[in-house]
Amino acid sequence: MKKPWLPALLLPLVLTLLPTQSLQAAHGDPSAAALQVLVDGNERFASGHLSHPKNLIARRHEIAPKQHPIAFVLSCSDSRVPPELVFDQGLGDLFVSRVAGHVLGDEVMGSMEYAVEHLDVPLIVVLGHERCGAVQAAVDALEKGTQPSGHIRSLVKRITPAVKTAQQSHPSDLVEASVRANVQRVVDEIKASHPQYAKRIHERKFRIVGARYDLETGKVELLDCE
């Protein structure tokens, strides 16, 4: 069963339900402020009122010597989910890694650590999406025994544990449940990948957020990945 999309009016309510993620407490918390920028940008994108901020020549010159991105986004390579567009951000705003199924390999973890430790990025977003082909391939491999060829197999291997987790609740839509379980799994893997993350989260100046993009509405739903 397809999950209902989240009406814009309800999104702030969901955000306030997330433990330790109250955007009302954004004062002095750069991670909450950064998340609010992305939430606002996605509302503009979903409503078709893109502002394309900071895409001017002046901005290009401003950030040429040094970058100060506000978030690291790990998203799927899917052509329909480009983070800069989905969050209506401009040059120098997002530090992005994209790989099918947003699987977490060593190179992605290294990119992430660079962004957090050297660029002081306060926010990591794991962005899954509706009808992810990589997740579908992992579901097919598990349920039908159809093993993909070549290196696609390594993607499927990394996503399969999330599918097995999703299977346990016997969902009516296994792909959708697996998309969400895959986001949760990658968030957990990131948290466990480096002791710096837990320390920064404890200091309330850093957060790792899971999210799911709806292909029809263009809305990003924040998932409770605490």
Ligand SMILES: [Zn+2]
């Ligand atoms: Zn995908």
